[in-house]
Every structure is written in C-alpha cells, then in structure tokens.
Amino acid sequence: MNTPIPYLQRLNNGRTVWLDGEIVNDLVNHKAFKGTVQTIQHLLNLQTVEPTKSILTYETEKGANAHLSFLVPTSINDLKRKSLAYKCWVDETFGVMSRLSEYSRSQLVGWYASRQQLDVLSPGIATKLEKLYEAARDLDLLSTVAAHDPQRNRSKSAEEIEHGKLRVVTKNEEGIFVSGAKTIATAAPYVDELLITSYHKRGLDEAAMANIFYVPISAQGLHMVCRESFASTDTSNHPLSSRFDEMDAVLIFDNVLIPWERVLVAEDPELAWKLRIETASSLLSQHQTVVRLISKLESVVAIGNELAETAGATEFLHVKEKLSELIIQLETIKGLLNAAEYEAIEHNGIYLPKQRFLTTARNLGTRYYPRALEILQQIGASGLLQVPSTIQEIDGPIGDKLQAYYGGTHTGAFARTKFIKLAWDLIGSQLGARHELYERFYSGDPVRTFAAQYQNYSEKDRLLKLVEEFN
Amino acid sequence: MSFSGSLKDGRSVWLDGVKVDVTTHPAFTGTLETITYLLALLDDENNQSIAGFKSPKSNQFVHSAFYIPRSYEDLIKRKKAFALWSNKTYGVMSRLSDYANSLITGYYLDRHQFAQYDAGFVEKITKYYELARDERRIVTTAILDPQIDRSKPAEEQDEDALLRIIRETEEGVVVRGAKMIATGAPYAHDVIVTSPQKLSPNQIAQANMFIVPLNLPGLQIVCRESFASNKEHHKLSSRFDEMDAVLLFDDVLIPWDRVLIKGSPEGVLKAHRHQQIDALAQHQTVVRLLSKLEFIAGVTTAIAQSIGADYFLHVQEKIGELYTQIDSIEALLISSEKEGHLNEQNVYLPNITPLQTARNLGTHFYGRALDILKQIGAGGFIQLSSSPILENHELYPLFSKYYKGAKVDARTKENLFRIGWELIGSQLGSRHDLYERFYTGDPIRVYALQYETYDKSYLKNKLNHFLNNLIEREVTEDEYADSVFAEVE
Numbered sequence: 001m002n003t004p005i006p007y008l009q010r011l012n013n014g015r016t017v018w019l020d021g022e023i024v025n026d027l028v029n030h031k032a033f034k035g036t037v038q039t040i041q042h043l044l045n046l047q048t049v050e051p052t053k054s055i056l057t058y059e060t061e062k063g064a065n066a067h068l069s070f071l072v073p074t075s076i077n078d079l080k081r082k083s084l085a086y087k088c089w090v091d092e093t094f095g096v097m098s099r100l101s102e103y104s105r106s107q108l109v110g111w112y113a114s115r116q117q118l119d120v121l122s123p124g125i126a127t128k129l130e131k132l133y134e135a136a137r138d139l140d141l142l143s144t145v146a147a148h149d150p151q152r153n154r155s156k157s158a159e160e161i162e163h164g165k166l167r168v169v170t171k172n173e174e175g176i177f178v179s180g181a182k183t184i185a186t187a188a189p190y191v192d193e194l195l196i197t198s199y200h201k202r203g204l205d206e207a208a209m210a211n212i213f214y215v216p217i218s219a220q221g222l223h224m225v226c227r228e229s230f231a232s233t234d235t236s237n238h239p240l241s242s243r244f245d246e247m248d249a250v251l252i253f254d255n256v257l258i259p260w261e262r263v264l265v266a267e268d269p270e271l272a273w274k275l276r277i278e279t280a281s282s283l284l285s286q287h288q289t290v291v292r293l294i295s296k297l298e299s300v301v302a303i304g305n306e307l308a309e310t311a312g313a314t315e316f317l318h319v320k321e322k323l324s325e326l327i328i329q330l331e332t333i334k335g336l337l338n339a340a341e342y343e344a345i346e347h348n349g350i351y352l353p354k355q356r357f358l359t360t361a362r363n364l365g366t367r368y369y370p371r372a373l374e375i376l377q378q379i380g381a382s383g384l385l386q387v388p389s390t391i392q393e394i395d396g397p398i399g400d401k402l403q404a405y406y407g408g409t410h411t412g413a414f415a416r417t418k419f420i421k422l423a424w425d426l427i428g429s430q431l432g433a434r435h436e437l438y439e440r441f442y443s444g445d446p447v448r449t450f451a452a453q454y455q456n457y458s459e460k461d462r463l464l465k466l467v468e469e470f471n
Numbered sequence: 472m473s474f475s476g477s478l479k480d481g482r483s484v485w486l487d488g489v490k491v492d493v494t495t496h497p498a499f500t501g502t503l504e505t506i507t508y509l510l511a512l513l514d515d516e517n518n519q520s521i522a523g524f525k526s527p528k529s530n531q532f533v534h535s536a537f538y539i540p541r542s543y544e545d546l547i548k549r550k551k552a553f554a555l556w557s558n559k560t561y562g563v564m565s566r567l568s569d570y571a572n573s574l575i576t577g578y579y580l581d582r583h584q585f586a587q588y589d590a591g592f593v594e595k596i597t598k599y600y601e602l603a604r605d606e607r608r609i610v611t612t613a614i615l616d617p618q619i620d621r622s623k624p625a626e627e628q629d630e631d632a633l634l635r636i637i638r639e640t641e642e643g644v645v646v647r648g649a650k651m652i653a654t655g656a657p658y659a660h661d662v663i664v665t666s667p668q669k670l671s672p673n674q675i676a677q678a679n680m681f682i683v684p685l686n687l688p689g690l691q692i693v694c695r696e697s698f699a700s701n702k703e704h705h706k707l708s709s710r711f712d713e714m715d716a717v718l719l720f721d722d723v724l725i726p727w728d729r730v731l732i733k734g735s736p737e738g739v740l741k742a743h744r745h746q747q748i749d750a751l752a753q754h755q756t757v758v759r760l761l762s763k764l765e766f767i768a769g770v771t772t773a774i775a776q777s778i779g780a781d782y783f784l785h786v787q788e789k790i791g792e793l794y795t796q797i798d799s800i801e802a803l804l805i806s807s808e809k810e811g812h813l814n815e816q817n818v819y820l821p822n823i824t825p826l827q828t829a830r831n832l833g834t835h836f837y838g839r840a841l842d843i844l845k846q847i848g849a850g851g852f853i854q855l856s857s858s859p860i861l862e863n864h865e866l867y868p869l870f871s872k873y874y875k876g877a878k879v880d881a882r883t884k885e886n887l888f889r890i891g892w893e894l895i896g897s898q899l900g901s902r903h904d905l906y907e908r909f910y911t912g913d914p915i916r917v918y919a920l921q922y923e924t925y926d927k928s929y930l931k932n933k934l935n936h937f938l939n940n941l942i943e944r945e946v947t948e949d950e951y952a953d954s955v956f957a958e959v960e
Contacts, residue, residue, distance in 0.1 A: 094937050239937075299937075302930040320919035324831070327925050328918075331828040332799050339802035342809045360798035363791065418938060450795075451787035454772075457794050463769035464776075470561065470706065470766075471886045 004140045006043050010192060011037065014218040017249075019187045019226045027189060030245040032229035035243040040190060043089050043100065044140070050177060055088045060137065061184065069102040069288070070137040072113045073074055073351045079287070079341050086291040088297075095296030096244040096426075099187040102288045104195050108133055110281025111264075113350045115463040116120030118278070132214055141192040146185040146251055147199035147276075149209075166196065166253055168267055176266050178211065181252050186438075188224050188249040192217055199444075202269040210272040212265040213258045220256040230430040236391050236418070240425040240432075248434075283352040289443070290337050290361045293368075296439075297330040300372045303423050307380045310416055322375045328347055329368045336361040356458055363453060364377040366446040368438035376427050380420075384427060387420045474507045474609075477660065480686040484657045484716075486694045493657050498697035501710040502564075504657060509556050509567060510607060522552050529605040536572035537604040539580065540819045546808050548831065549751070553758040562763025563711040563899075565756075565906065566655040571610035571663060573752035574681075575603055578731075580818055581745065585731075588738025595731050599682055608660040610682075610856035612720050613650035614667050614743070618742055625668040625677070634664065634720060635676040636733070643726040644733065646681075649719050655693050656716040664718075667743055667912075678739045680724050680732035691719040698898035704859055705894040707900075717901075747912075747920065753826040754807065760833045762802050763907075767840045768793040770890050774848050777884045779877035789843045796836045803829040827921050834914040837907035845895050852892045855885060896919075 006350035008028050017024040019032055047067060048168055057065040058081070068085035071078055079152045111118060112133040119126035136143065149165045149449035166180035194215050215222060231245040232238035265272045275281070279398050304326050305314075313319045340353035340361070377384070388394065389408065392399045392400050394414045426432050443449050454460075475494045484491050484500060493499045507850040512518040513532045523532040535552030538545065556567055578585070579600035585592040603610060619632050634648030653662055665680040685692065699712035734736040746752070772790055775781040781790065807829075814820055845852075859882075860870040874881035894900045911917045 033926070091933070298930055301927075304932040305927055305930065306934055314922075317915055317919055320922040321915045324918035324922040324925075327921060328828050328831055331824055332803065332832065335803035335806040335825045335828065336799065337807040338809065342805060356794075356798050357802050360795040360802070363795055385568060415938075417932075422938065447784060447788050450789075450791035451784050453791035453794050454781070454787040457791075459765075459794070459797070460772060463765055464773055466561075466766060467769040467773045467887070467890070470890065471883075 004138070005039055007142075007422060008037070008214060009189070015189070015224065016218075016222060017224045017226060019229060023235050031233050032187060032226075032231045032245075033247070035231055035233070035235070036190060036245055038246070039093060039097070039243045040100075040142070046088070046092070046265065047140075056085045057275055062138070063106055064138060065094055066137045067105070067140065069103075069105040070109060070133070072109060072118045073284075074349065075351055076341060076344050079344055079351055080352060082287065083291050083337070083341065086288050087295060090292045090295040091298075093244050094240065095292070095299040096240055096435070097246055098289075098292055098442070099144050101121060101142040101144065101187075101191065103285050104143040105339050106284035106288055107195060107197075107281045108143075110278060110284045111275065114278060114348055117348060118275070121274060122265070122268075125264060128133060129469070131261060136193070139192075139318065142190065143193045143195055143214075144187045144191050145186055145195040145197060146182040146188070147197045148183050149199075150181045150250065151184050165209050166211070166251075168211060169255060171266070173260075175257050176211070176213070176263055177254050177255050178213075178253045178256055180209075183250045185224065185249045185251050187246045188217070188251065189226065195250065198265075198272045199276070201273045201276075204269060207269055210265065210267060210269040211263070212272055212275055213263045215256065215258055215262065219256050219258075221256040223252040224249040225252060228430075230434060234351055234390075237421050238425050238429065239422050241429050245431055279347060279355075280350060280352055283355060283358065285360060287340070287353045287357045290333065290340070290358055290365075293361065293365045293439075294330065294333050294337060297326070297368065297372065299426070300369075300376065301330050304372075304376055304379055305428060306419055307376065307383065307423060310411050310419065311380075311383055312409045313379065319379060320378060326372055326375055329372060331366075332364065333368070334363050336364075346449065359449075359453055359456075362443045363446070365453075366440050366443065366449070370436055373427055373432075373436055376423065380423055380427065384420060384424050387417045387424075390422060391417050418443045472886060474510055475503055478503075478658055481688075482657075482686040482692065483690065483746055484692045484694065486657075486697060497701055498694075498699045498712075499658060499714070500701070501699055502712055502714070505560065505564065505710050506567065506609070506658065510641075512555065512559075513607065518555065521555050524548070526605050528601060531605070533604045533607060534569060534572060536569040537576050537600070539576065540751075541813075541817060542819050543808065543811060545821055546754070546811060546821060546914060548809070549754065550758055550804075551634055553755045554762065557759040557762035560711055560762075561707075561766040562759050562761070563707055563766075563903065564713055565759055565910065566611055566713055568609040568611070568655070568659065570752055570755050570759075571612050572603060572608075573755050574612070574663060574746055574749055575600055575610060577745065577749040578742075579753050580751075580816055584745075585738060585741065588735040588741065589732040591727075592731050596739070598728065599731075603661070606660075609655070609658065610661045610663065611653055611655045611659040612663045612746075613653035613656065613667055614663075615651050616666070616668070617649045617651055617717065625674060626671050631676045633666070633668070633674075634679075636679060637676075637722065641726065643724050644679075645722055645724050646679075646720045646731055647722050649717060651717045653692070653716045653718050654713050656685060657694060657714050661685060662718065665732075665742045665746070667740050669740055672736060674736060675734040678732075678734055678736040679730065680739060680742050681733060682729050683723070683725055684729065687725065689721045689723040691721060693717045693719060696898075698902060702858070705893060705897070706890060708897055709935060712899055740958055747917075748823055748827075748924070750807075750820045750823045750826060753823070753830060754804075754821050757800065757807070757826055757829045757833075759802050760829065760836075760907075761797065764797050764800060764836060764840065765795070767837075767844060767894060768797055770887065770894065771844045771847055773841075774844070774851070774887050774891055777876040777879045777887050780847055789847060792845060793840055796832075796840060799832060800829050800836070803832075824925070827924075828910050831914070831918055831921055834908050834911060834917070838904055841895050841900075841904055844891060848888060848891045848895070851888050852888050852896060855888055855892065857907065859885065 011027050024030050028037055047056045058068055058071050060066045068082050073079045086102050115126035115129045164183050168176045169179050170177045197212045198210050226249045232241040235242040258310045304323050308314045310318050336357045340357035343354040344351045377441040403413040478494050512522045519532040523534050524538050525823045526533045535549050538549055540546045550925050553569055578681045579596050582593045582596045616633050637647050638645045662683050664683055671676045694714050694716050700708035803825040807825040810822040811819050860866050871881045876884035
C-alpha cells in the first residue's frame with residue numbers, strides 16, 4: 001500500500017533548482033519559494049478537513065481519499081464534482097495559480113481511462129499507466145507538464161537546429177537516457193514528478209525527440225533553471241506575489257535515465273502524436289483550464305467593481321458599460337463550461353466535456369484577459385498609484401493625514417489601501433505582467449489555436465450544408 | 472382567411488409618398504410570401520407539432536410562442552418552434568411575431584402584477600392572449616419616441632413628441648403622437664405600444680400601454696425606403712425585407728379593450744422593465760441570433776474554401792473566431808435552458824443572465840462577423856457580373872473559365888459571392904448591421920443594465936474573504952518553522 005509522505009518533507013529531496021546562479025537547497029525556507037510552498041501546503045490541508053474535504057476528494061476502490069482530479073468520470077455529475085474541486089482550490093489562490101497539478105493529472109487520468117484502447121497500439125502501456133496512475137493518486141503526487149522545445153530559431157526547420165531539443169541519446173535494459181531541454185515547466189520546482197511530452201507532430205527524422213515519459217523531480221542530471229523570481233516576502237503589500245508566484249522553469253536534461261516503467265513512448269512519432277491528441281486526456285485537462293479561467297475572471301470582476309464603487313465611479317454610464325463587459329466575459333465562459341458539461345459525451349465508458357465549447361472558452365480566454373486588465377486600468381486610473389508605499393504608513397507618523405485623504409467612498413484609508421495593493425499586484429506587478437503573457441499563450445500560439453478551431457470544427461459540414469441548401 | 476387577405480383591412484400604409492395595398496405592392500410580395508409559408512407550417516402535418524401546439528380553446532394548432540412552459544422539456548418545445556422559423560429565414564427575419572407573441576405570453580403570465588396599475592389589465596390581457604393565440608395574430612412593438620431632442624428629459628419635450636391621450640370617449644381613448652421603430656407594422660395585425668421613458672407623476676396623459684390594431688382610422692404607417700428586390704439573384708432581399716415604419720397617430724380612437732394601462736407612470740415603467748427582462752421573449756431573440764451567426768459563418772467558410780483562401784493561417788484564425796461566436800451563443804442558450812427555474816406561477820423560465828449575456832454579445836458579434844466576411848471575400852464581392860451570365864450567353868465560355876474558383880465552378884462561386892454581397896453590401900445587409908447593434912436598445916445602456924441588475928454579492932464576498940484571510944494567514948517566521956517541523960514529524 002502506498003502511503004503519502006508529507007509535502008514539505010518531499011520538497012527537499014535533492015531536486016536541482018537553479019535560481020540566481022545557485023542551487024536552492026531549502027525550498028521550504030527560501031524567500032522566492034516559501035510563500036508559494038505555504039499556499040500549496042494550505043491547499044493540501046484542505047483535503048483533510050471538512051467542509052473542503054468532501055468537495056476536494058473522493059473515496060478510491062482501496063478505501064483511501066484521493067483528490068477528485070484523479071476521478072475517472074462516469075457521469076455528468078462526476079464532471080461537475082471535478083469542476084467544483086478545481087474551483088475550490090483555485091479560488092483559494094484568488095484565481096491566480098493555474099498549474100496546481102490538476103491539469104497534468106487529468107492528462108494521466110485520460111490515458112489511464114483509455115488504457116485498453118492504447119494497449120492495442122502499444123502493448124504493455126496499460127500496465128505502465130495503471131502503475132503510474134495509482135502511484136500518483138495514492139501518494140497524492142503533484143506534477144506538471146513540459147511539452148515544447150526551447151524557443152531558438154523558429155524560422156528554421158527542425159533538422160537545422162536539432163541541437164538543444166530533448167532527445168534519446170542511448171538506451172539499455174534499464175531505460176532510456178535523454179539529453180536536451182524542454183520548456184516551459186510552470187511550477188516545476190514545487191512538484192514531485194514531471195510529465196514530458198512532445199507538442200508537435202514529428203516526422204521519422206525526428207524520432208529521437210518523439211518521447212513521452214514521467215520523470216521524478218529529483219532525477220540525477222535534471223536541472224530546473226528558474227526565471228527571475230517574482231515572489232515577494234511582504235504579504236500585506238503584495239498579497240498575490242507573496243503567495244502565488246508559480247515560477248516557470250526550463251528543464252535541462254543532462255543524460256538523465258528514465259526507467260522503462262516510466263516511459264510511455266520512446267522514439268515513436270506516431271504513437272507520441274496519438275497520445276498527444278488522445279481525446280480523454282485532452283478534454284479532461286482542458287476542462288480544468290476553463291474552470292480556472294472562471295475563477296480568475298471572477299476576481300477581475302470583483303476588483304473592477306470595487307475599484308469603481310470605492311471611487312464613486314459606478315454612476316457613469318461608460319464605467320457601467322466597461323464593468324458589464326467584464327461580467328459578460330465571465331458569464332460567457334461560465335456558459336461555455338456549463339454547456340460543455342451538460343452536453344458531455346460518453347466515450348469508451350467515461351464522460352467527457354463537449355470539445356467545441358471548451359475550445360471556444362480557451363480561445364476566448366487568450367483575448368479576454370488582456371482586455372480585462374485594460375479595463376481595470378481604465379477604471380482604476382490614477383487611483384492605482386494614489387497609495388502610500390506601504391500599508392503600514394496608515395498607522396505611521398503622518399497616519400492621521402493619510403487617513404483623511406486615502407479613504408474611498410465607503411471604505412476607510414486602511415481598507416482602501418489594502419484593496420488597492422491587491423489590485424496593483426494583479427495589474428502592475430511582475431507577477432501581473434507574467435499572468436497577462438500566460439493567458440495569451442498558455443494554450444499555444446493563439447493564431448494557431450484559432451486556426452485549429454477552423455480546421456477541426458465539428459459543425460463545419462452542417463454550416464456548409466446550410467449554405468448549399470440556400471442556393 | 473388567408474394571411475394576405477387579413478391585411479385588406481383598411482390600413483394606411485405609406486410608401487414613396489402614396490398609400491399602398493401591401494397585399495399587391497411589389498415591395499411586400501416576397502416578404503408576405505415568406506410569412507404565409509411560415510404560417511402554413513402550422514397546418515402542415517410534418518411541422519405543425521414542431522411549430523405549434525393545440526389551443527385548448529380552438530383545438531387548432533397555434534404558435535408555440537403562446538405555449539406556457541412548465542418544464543425544461545416545454546422550454547425546448549418553444550425553442551424548436553423558434554428555431555424552425557429562424558432557420559427557414561436564416562435568422563434574417565427578426566420580427567416574425569414570435570418575439571412579440573412571447574411578450575404577450577409574458578404579460579399574460581404576470582398579469583396580476585399589473586392589476587395595481589390598471590384594474591382592467593388582467594381581464595384585457597387574458598382576452599387578448601387568447602385572441603392573438605387562436606387567431607394567429609402577427610404582433611409587433613413600437614416603444615420608442617421619435618428622435619427629436621434626446622438631451623431633454625421627458626417633461627421638457629415638445630407636447631407632441633410623446634404619444635398621449637387627448638380625450639376619452641365611451642368607446643375608448645383618442646391618442647395623438649408618434650412611435651418608432653415599428654418593424655413589420657405594415658403587415659402585422661397589432662402593435663404593442665408603451666414608453667421607455669421614466670415619466671413624471673404629472674405626465675399622466677403619456678403614461679399608457681396599448682395593443683393597437685394596425686387598421687384603426689387615423690393611424691398612418693410610414694415606411695422607410697424599401698430594400699426589397701424583385702431580382703431572383705437577390706435571394707435575401709427578394710424574400711426577407713422586414714419593413715420598418717414610424718407610426719403616426721393622428722388622433723386615433725383606441726377601443727377600451729385595447730387600453731391595458733391608462734395614466735400610470737409606474738405601470739408603464741413596470742411594463743417596459745418587464746419587456747427588458749422577459750426571459751421567454753429574450754429566449755426567442757437568442758435562438759434567432761444563433762441562426763443568423765451560423766448562416767454568416769457558413770457563408771464565410773464556403774467563400775474562403777471556394778477561392779482557396781482557407782489555406783492561409785490568418786484566414787483560418789478569422790473563421791475560427793466566427794465559430795467562437797456560434798459556440799458562445801449556443802452555450803449561453805443551453806446554459807439558460809438547463810439552469811432555468813420554476814417560478815411561483817409554476818412556469819419554467821430560462822435563466823435570464825446567460826440570455827442577457829448572449830444579447831449583449833450579439834450587439835458586437837454581428838458587426839464583427841460582417842467585418843471578417845469583408846476581409847475574406849475582399850475584391851471578389853465587386854467582380855461579380857451585373858447579373859448572372861446564363862448558359863446560352865456568348866460570354867458563358869469565358870465566364871466559366873475566369874469566374875470559377877479553387878474547387879467550385881463559376882456558377883457556384885458566383886452564387887456564394889452574391890449572398891456574401893447581400894450580407895455586406897446591400898441595403899438590406901446594412902440595415903441588418905444597424906439592427907443587430909441596436910435592436911436591444913442603445914448598447915451602452917443595455918450593457919449598463921446588465922451591470923446594474925447583476926448579482927455581484929458573491930463576487931464581493933469572494934473579495935472580502937480574500938482580503939480578510941490575508942491577515943489571518945500571515946504567520947511569523949517562527950510559527951512557520953514550527954508548522955513545518957510538525958509536518959515533517
């Protein structure tokens with residue numbers, strides 16, 4: 001029987017995390033990581049206490065409790081339960097943390113649920129998936145996924161710049177040895193294992209790069225190279241940056257051994273592509289991204305409304321129009337999620353949310369979030385800068401003056417300042433800027449994801465027939 | 472009586488300076504044929520149970536806009552009826568009466584809420600609901616006052632700017648003034664007339680709600696220029712021009728049974744708000760919008776494919792955007808139906824928030840869809856021959872050679888671009904661009920209304936919860952180290 005090891009204990013297990021030129025030995029106490037570690041610990045604790053325990057977990061066939069991201073959905077209600085669990089966690093991060101493992105776990109759940117079909121394509125894969133799935137579920141492992149090759153020279157063809165891409169170097173009876181890089185591994189420093197996949201369809205000439213495997217975070221030769229930290233240690237002045245910096249990392253593999261039981265695909269472009277586009281895996285993971293987006297948009301509407309209300313701006317018609325646009329964004333994505341769930345389709349015995357509504361929600365999200373930030377700026381205007389450098393100054397030497405001038409319509413200077421600090425953290429901080437970039441690109445190049453919607457649209461023939469009948 | 476025959480009722484319809492008989496005038500021929508066809512579906516065995524239901528009174532099939540939904544399934548029955556008509560007209564005809572008939576159903580269902588404003592309301596709306604239902608009456612609305620000086624409040628307007636009662640008689644009230652925009656009025660039977668203004672308590676004469684028969688003496692129906700075409704290759708304009716009209720009430724006697732609210736500014740405001748949030752009627756508008764967006768996306772896709780333009784990534788991206796429009800509206804529609812509720816009167820109503828969202832999106836979506844269609848069809852729209860070149864014409868061999876497309880012959884490609892041109896370039900097309908932007912009201916105000924009526928409390932709670940927890944969860948270094956230690960143990 002697998003027994004989970006406490007999260008904080010797992011963290012300092014010899015993983016190689018590089019930040020500012022040094023290896024971070026103690027993530028739990030490092031200023032760049034500790035706020036986020038604390039948040040994750042908090043989320044994990046919610047799994048053990050009511051009322052959140054029953055929202056977040058279900059009982060497995062072994063009688064243990066597991067996070068609902070591991071549930072194989074066999075009804076629409078199961079999908080709704082999964083939604084609520086995703087929502088519960090992400091709401092605790094005010095919608096700001098996007099890679100809380102449910103995304104990568106859902107990919108595994110999808111493959112696991114389809115393992116019999118996959119075993120036909122690749123005999124033996126079902127057993128591997130069962131073991132990986134059960135271990136992840138029963139040990140409550142956190143994970144993330146990295147799929148892309150490093151951004152080097154995208155105008156050149158693959159053959160010309162092969163160097164640098166993650167590939168199989170050698171293999172023996174133990175497993176495959178891989179070298180090269182993968183990007184972007186969001187949240188990598190915090191998790192227990194990494195799912196490495198191959199995003200693009202590859203030809204036989206790139207077979208060495210067509211791999212899918214799970215690598216333990218502390219694997220020998222695996223380097224996680226972090227971007228600059230956007231974390232703050234000041235919770236009261238930077239309420240988001242101090243707790244929710246997810247950290248993004250490039251993974252560099254220096255001749256890393258991946259044991260065979262963790263290798264799902266090795267040097268097989270066709271199989272790698274089949275797993276990459278496997279229906280259950282795609283839809284279950286996309287489902288989570290839409291729930292997460294809703295939570296974030298809710299936070300945006302709440303902030304926009306509070307900015308306007310505390311500045312007495314809700315009387316203006318054009319301000320109401322802008323706030324309504326934020327509400328419409330939120331309600332549109334909620335409508336799409338609802339429709340995806342209500343119109344779920346049974347597929348090999350499991351229930352999957354309807355693809356086209358998820359795809360649309362994800363594509364809209366790439367444009368909604370930058371627009372939402374723009375509206376927050378327009379509504380908040382100079383008020384976003386009209387705060388003392390720290391909230392503590394409200395009680396400082398000139399506190400009485402600050403209290404006289406820094407209040408809102410119905411809130412005192414302290415409450416208004418505290419709120420503005422939050423709004424600014426979302427709009428103006430490094431963490432905020434990173435989130436704008438994230439929303440634009442996390443689902444891929446938006447030009448291509450919109451184009452993919454054209455290429456794969458399930459209703460296209462029906463639309464064309466409509467026009468044909470018209471003529 | 473035939474639909475056309477029912478319009479020979481003495482009405483005064485003005486077009487190009489003369490009073491016309493709509494049943495014979497070419498500007499109305501195609502549109503009346505379309506409506507006649509749609510109404511006939513109620514008598515067609517294959518369609519009547521989709522389009523309608525049996526009236527409990529007449530036992531004849533009547534339109535489902537009058538159907539009172541008691542369950543989710545009933546609501547879907549209504550949707551299917553709306554979709555049947557809107558798909559047959561590609562969403563291009565918006566005021567086929569199923570919207571206004573739904574408003575009548577809504578007023579009828581909530582009739583007791585209006586008794587306090589006019590004692591006669593309950594009986595009159597009940598009678599009218601049954602009459603409109605069983606006689607299959609075509610109904611439209613005329614709510615807005617003429618655009619004279621929008622900067623002035625109602626009480627400072629010229630006395631004839633707002634429709635008002637000038638005297639009462641035994642038979643009814645005599646009214647004077649004007650109302651706009653009465654889409655479909657030239658060939659509808661009745662028009663719902665109220666006011667969008669918040670009237671002051673002393674504007675009693677202006678504070679009324681009527682359901683006016685369109686053939687009353689003194690009622691002048693003044694049409695805009697006709698956008699109808701009698702050319703066969705104008706497939707939209709030859710069949711679907713919904714005429715818009717201004718109604719001039721030059722001292723019209725409205726019989727008492729059609730005076731639903733008299734002299735109640737509060738009642739009129741309530742009636743107007745009721746229209747703005749009438750879930751049953753809004754449901755129809757969203758079904759109709761979806762048909763239209765599907766049609767324009769279909770046309771755009773076919774045009775792109777016909778000239779091989781869909782090979783380009785940015786073209787695919789743009790068509791992808793059109794599909795996101797369809798999916799968004801359809802998802803909101805599904806959501807409104809599934810998340811509906813039974814109200815106190817045991818009526819199953821769709822959820823209003825997704826419908827409101829869909830309508831507001833629609834005011835921006837259609838203009839954008841036209842924009843995309845223009846970008847993709849580009850110069851192709853103006854390289855059409857002035858009229859179709861037929862097979863016996865001397866230019867035909869050249870036409871076949873130079874007007875063909877990537878995978879389609881010249882005729883097919885030409886047909887596609889002609890529909891495209893009607894959507895983007897015809898007078899009917901331009902009118903639709905305007906219609907979608909404004910039919911729900913001034914878009915900035917309907918957006919503002921959504922903000923005002925939206926339940927923001929759960930979002931405020933979320934924000935407060937977050938800000939409050941911030942303090943509670945701040946822990947000192949020592950406390951934190953302790954908790955880590957405890958965890959590891």
